[in-house]
Amino acid sequence: MARITASVYTSHVPAIGAALDQGKAGDDYWQPLFRGYDYSKHWLAEQKPDVVFLVYNDHATAFSLDLIPTFALGTAARYAPADEGYGARPVPEVLGHPELAAHIAQSVIQDDFDLTLVNKMDVDHGLTVPLSLMCGQQDPKQGAWPFKVIPFAVNVVQYPAPSGRRCFQLGQAIRRAVESFDEDLNVQIWGTGGMSHQLQGPRAGLINREWDNAWLDQLIADPVACSQVPHIDYVREAGSEGIELVMWLIARGAMADVAGGPKPVVKHRFYHVPASNTAVGHLILENLRD
Ligand code: DHB
Numbered sequence: 001m002a003r004i005t006a007s008v009y010t011s012h013v014p015a016i017g018a019a020l021d022q023g024k025a026g027d028d029y030w031q032p033l034f035r036g037y038d039y040s041k042h043w044l045a046e047q048k049p050d051v052v053f054l055v056y057n058d059h060a061t062a063f064s065l066d067l068i069p070t071f072a073l074g075t076a077a078r079y080a081p082a083d084e085g086y087g088a089r090p091v092p093e094v095l096g097h098p099e100l101a102a103h104i105a106q107s108v109i110q111d112d113f114d115l116t117l118v119n120k121m122d123v124d125h126g127l128t129v130p131l132s133l134m135c136g137q138q139d140p141k142q143g144a145w146p147f148k149v150i151p152f153a154v155n156v157v158q159y160p161a162p163s164g165r166r167c168f169q170l171g172q173a174i175r176r177a178v179e180s181f182d183e184d185l186n187v188q189i190w191g192t193g194g195m196s197h198q199l200q201g202p203r204a205g206l207i208n209r210e211w212d213n214a215w216l217d218q219l220i221a222d223p224v225a226c227s228q229v230p231h232i233d234y235v236r237e238a239g240s241e242g243i244e245l246v247m248w249l250i251a252r253g254a255m256a257d258v259a260g261g262p263k264p265v266v267k268h269r270f271y272h273v274p275a276s277n278t279a280v281g282h283l284i285l286e287n288l289r290d
């Protein structure tokens with residue numbers, strides 16, 4: 001049986017990818033940020049997941065305002081890093097897991113969540129920056145990332161975005177789907193994006209350290225209450241792009257305690273400002289093994 005063993009949460013700023021790709025990770029500005037992921041890289045190398053179910057948002061790269069799926073599940077065998085205007089990032093292509101993705105599609109759609117299925121797409125910084133933060137910079141010539149990835153794109157770019165509550169319920173359905181897959185697989189679920197940031201208008205540059213950390217506390221300790229935070233609170237407190245945080249609730253909803261199991265162990269927590277215009281948050285929660 002496939003098992004969700006852990007969830008990982010991280011922000012996804014494009015300038016982090018550029019810093020890595022241009023050899024600037026050791027600069028005074030970036031070093032404190034990357035240090036926050038040192039533990040995570042070791043932890044991930046020990047955990048050796050077979051598959052990462054990676055919840056992220058596309059930034060009008062693969063999709064556009066012509067077509068806006070709320071929840072889009074990647075069912076392809078491979079995904080190319082996208083060209084977002086400066087050429088594709090020099091990172092390996094992303095290998096998918098079509099069999100597990102097809103099973104999740106069957107289970108989650110029959111569980112009443114109307115997913116869009118994506119058989120072909122490129123993946124932008126929303127997906128590749130979390131991979132780089134957690135795995136370190138990889139040589140694209142060496143092949144692939146160390147595990148298969150099922151991309152799951154959530155619309156948080158064009159209103160209306162899904163509610164935190166809906167995302168949390170979807171996470172529970174994804175857990176049921178993964179744990180009914182008849183093959184021994186170590187699966188992690190990652191929730192990415194956020195934390196507070198606003199890229200536009202008079203409040204551009206907004207950061208809310210206090211609210212971000214209180215939200216993290218609640219995500220860990222009382223995810224049901226956290227899932228009930230309304231959209232307007234994210235926008236008011238965490239800025240217009242702070243709404244990306246609802247994606248973390250998909251990963252949190254897939255943890256064992258939400259289905260009546262034991263509380264997860266907090267393996268790592270990190271918060272850092274500045275990184276471009278965004279407050280970077282990062283968390284690792286591990287399910288207890290039975
Ligand atoms: C920045 C953050 C994002 O989440 C994004 O998608 C683009 C830019 C930033 O902080 O610069």
Ligand code: FE
Nearest residue numbers: 012059193244
């Ligand atoms: Fe973003």
